[in-house]
Amino acid sequence: MVAEKYVLALDQGTTSSRAIIFDKNGSVVSVANQEFPQIYPKPGWVEHDPIDILESQISVAKKAMRQADIEADQIVAIGITNQRETTIVWDKKTGKPIHNAIVWQCRRTADICEKLKQSEWGEKIKKKTGLVVDAYFSATKLKWILDNVPGAREKAKAGELLFGTVDSWLIWNLTGGKIHVTDFSNASRTMLFNIHNLKWDEELLELLEIPRQMLPEVLPSSYIYGYTVKEIFGVQIPIGSDAGDQQAALFGQLCCEPGMVKNTYGTGCFLLMNTGKTAVSSESGLLTTIAWSLDGKEVCYALEGSVFIAGAAIQWLRDGLRIIAKASDTEYMANSVADSGGIYFVPAFVGLGAPYWDMFARGTIVGITRGITREHIVRATLESIAYQTRDVLEAMEKDSKMKINTLRVDGGASVNNFLMQFQADILGIPVERPKVNETTALGAAYLAGLAVGFWENMDQIKQQWQLDKKFEPTLPEKERERLYAGWKKAVSRAMRWAEE
Numbered sequence: 001m002v003a004e005k006y007v008l009a010l011d012q013g014t015t016s017s018r019a020i021i022f023d024k025n026g027s028v029v030s031v032a033n034q035e036f037p038q039i040y041p042k043p044g045w046v047e048h049d050p051i052d053i054l055e056s057q058i059s060v061a062k063k064a065m066r067q068a069d070i071e072a073d074q075i076v077a078i079g080i081t082n083q084r085e086t087t088i089v090w091d092k093k094t095g096k097p098i099h100n101a102i103v104w105q106c107r108r109t110a111d112i113c114e115k116l117k118q119s120e121w122g123e124k125i126k127k128k129t130g131l132v133v134d135a136y137f138s139a140t141k142l143k144w145i146l147d148n149v150p151g152a153r154e155k156a157k158a159g160e161l162l163f164g165t166v167d168s169w170l171i172w173n174l175t176g177g178k179i180h181v182t183d184f185s186n187a188s189r190t191m192l193f194n195i196h197n198l199k200w201d202e203e204l205l206e207l208l209e210i211p212r213q214m215l216p217e218v219l220p221s222s223y224i225y226g227y228t229v230k231e232i233f234g235v236q237i238p239i240g241s242d243a244g245d246q247q248a249a250l251f252g253q254l255c256c257e258p259g260m261v262k263n264t265y266g267t268g269c270f271l272l273m274n275t276g277k278t279a280v281s282s283e284s285g286l287l288t289t290i291a292w293s294l295d296g297k298e299v300c301y302a303l304e305g306s307v308f309i310a311g312a313a314i315q316w317l318r319d320g321l322r323i324i325a326k327a328s329d330t331e332y333m334a335n336s337v338a339d340s341g342g343i344y345f346v347p348a349f350v351g352l353g354a355p356y357w358d359m360f361a362r363g364t365i366v367g368i369t370r371g372i373t374r375e376h377i378v379r380a381t382l383e384s385i386a387y388q389t390r391d392v393l394e395a396m397e398k399d400s401k402m403k404i405n406t407l408r409v410d411g412g413a414s415v416n417n418f419l420m421q422f423q424a425d426i427l428g429i430p431v432e433r434p435k436v437n438e439t440t441a442l443g444a445a446y447l448a449g450l451a452v453g454f455w456e457n458m459d460q461i462k463q464q465w466q467l468d469k470k471f472e473p474t475l476p477e478k479e480r481e482r483l484y485a486g487w488k489k490a491v492s493r494a495m496r497w498a499e500e
């Protein structure tokens with residue numbers, strides 16, 4: 001009997017490393033998950049130990065195989081997807097990181113970014129990289145390491161140090177220190193990559209004093225970069241894909257045509273819209289980014305917007321206000337009242353992103369009367385996630401001049417039926433939730449499977465997308481717009497609150 005074959009996706013996220021094995025139908029066969037320590041050296045600073053990242057990732061990969069009784073030689077390819085922007089610098093000879101990974105959330109370079117943004121570089125960087133200058137991206141994190149670790153810049157100039165986002169770090173280690181690469185989607189999050197000519201930008205490297213030789217080679221997202229060394233899994237397995245996690249989720253949702261959008265409901269929300277061959281420049285503060293490249297000649301672009309606080313607002317109900325015991329309680333509690341009782345909750349705990357961009361906005365609940373109960377507050381919290389999503393989708397439609405016809409959803413809170421129905425109602429378009437919720441890993445698996453011929457082509461893959469539930473809008477337009485107008489009014493009350 002010929003043993004069944006599978007693809008193994010490694011999903012290296014911000015709080016945990018995950019490994020998911022998929023069969024040829026794109027169904028999940030095994031999942032393993034391991035959290036690893038978050039390091040907060042100072043307020044606003046966030047680091048990871050790159051060794052924790054690597055070891056937890058390898059350990060879950062083995063566990064996923066063990067759990068499902070799958071041998072390493074049944075894995076036809078490994079797909080890599082990762083938390084983006086997080087920056088690692090390591091010694092080429094010893095393989096040792098010279099500093100902890102500086103995580104995407106880390107704000108330590110906010111001052112450098114503020115200065116850059118105010119200068120002529122603000123616009124220039126946006127034009128070249130598609131990004132708004134911010135400490136979020138890798139460029140200033142890498143500069144910080146070179147400026148602050150004694151001797152680092154000299155060593156980097158001498159070609160002794162390597163830089164990589166988490167994907168590069170994993171691939172380099174899995175291939176025994178042979179292959180130093182990244183893909184177009186990850187490169188586009190560094191703020192060092194020109195998304196139009198598809199090259200590392202010499203002018204930006206010079207500006208930030210980053211030696212060119214420490215950067216990885218940029219390759220397609222579906223590609224055989226190399227093979228894992230025998231010592232890890234006992235056999236050599238081809239590494240067939242590399243993509244940033246949000247882009248991988250867009251691919252996993254099979255949002256392959258221009259105008260298709262996915263929303264991942266996590267701590268915050270990440271919304272990505274496929275814009276095809278056009279790098280749409282945003283007027284609303286959205287990011288222009290590379291979704292993927294299948295062949296290295298052409299890239300597919302995306303517009304990206306995020307909602308800072310989504311699931312985090314539900315966590316606050318649980319841990320801060322303590323009016324729910326667990327996140328899943330929110331669904332029946334929200335359904336137990338006819339509406340939010342006229343209140344709005346704007347969860348602007350850390351300011352507001354697109355399209356408001358107000359870092360002084362703060363969380364606000366408006367419209368409270370004597371009859372308001374905790375059920376109303378719970379309902380208003382879920383509704384706020386849907387309203388914020390509409391804010392970003394409207395900005396996407398405006399910038400791209402494309403009409404969004406459906407929203408595909410994934411992530412933790414997408415299981416909440418109340419939220420998904422309200423989302424459809426407030427957008428006035430259907431919301432589609434797929435059967436496979438592991439869309440990020442699935443995207444990485446598809447890209448890897450395509451590289452090794454496990455799946456022949458996109459058509460074969462597209463047939464695999466299966467709907468779990470479609471939420472049709474039922475709210476009359478007038479009511480929808482009345483509710484949304486109330487949200488806008490509430491946002492105006494939350495804005496600029498913390499301004500001196």
Ligand code: G3P
Nearest residue numbers: 013014083084104245246
């Ligand atoms: O840009 C950051 C994003 O890639 C992080 O994703 O899922 O690890 O929180 P996640």
